[in-house]
Amino acid sequence: MLAQYQRALNQRAHTSRRAYARCNAAVSSQVVTAPPKEFISSPGPAVELDVEALQKRLEARAKAMIQLEEQEVASRTKVKFVLKQQIGLGECWKVVGKVPELGSGLPEVAPYMKWNNGDVWTYEAKVRSGTFAFKVVLRKPDGQYLWEDCKERILEVPFGEPEKVVEITGVKFK
Incomplete structure (x- = not known):
């Protein structure tokens, strides 16, 4: 899964600067090592993610959203x-x-x-x-x-x- 994500990120980064900016913004909080600026024009090192940390953050956000929804529904x-x-x-x-x-x-x-x-x-x-x-x-x-x-x-x-x-x-x- 990580390899697929890296390929997709590389492909987007090579297509346009805007696509790279969007991908980078989406994973900026999970990036362990950031790619160099030359990454836009030439192939470079892939972005590494801490998958476990990402999963924990997503789980925490989902639990928080469920709690908020339950509080809202209770007041209806x-x-x-x-x-x-x-x-x-x-x-x-x-x-x-x-x-x-x-x-x-x-x-x-x-x-x-x-x-x-x-x-x-x-x-x-x-x-x-x-x-x-x-x-x-x-x-x-x-x-x-x-x-x-x-x-x-x-x-x-x-x-x-x-x-x-x-x-x-x-x-x-x-």
Whole structure:
């Protein structure tokens, strides 16, 4: 892997000065021995990396990012979507919104609502504060999606509110 990286670095360095600058900037904190300035115009010594140190730094950054995400998610408002409507066997509801927690507008990625007794469908998510548009989508057994025939519904999530329930009514299709 290190040999492949060195070949790629050498190839980029020979192509242009800008490419060399980008590669050098990307690995500047991990460089043990820096290449001489002549490296740009002629083949020279390869850049040596402390792979273990690089892996440890990446792991530490990943752990820090996970901790930050967990802290942010913990402070978000818990939103419960509730829909009471009977549908056919093999069909299910999805909540599709323009936030990552609701599939970023993509029904294939959006979360499924959970069926409960009495044909009550629910979905709970920790959503960041703000105003978001969403719709309810029916997933058919053959994988097709039917979007409800209405304007996008608006969800307002105030900052600091611990929980919010959104009752979804009047779902109609063309």
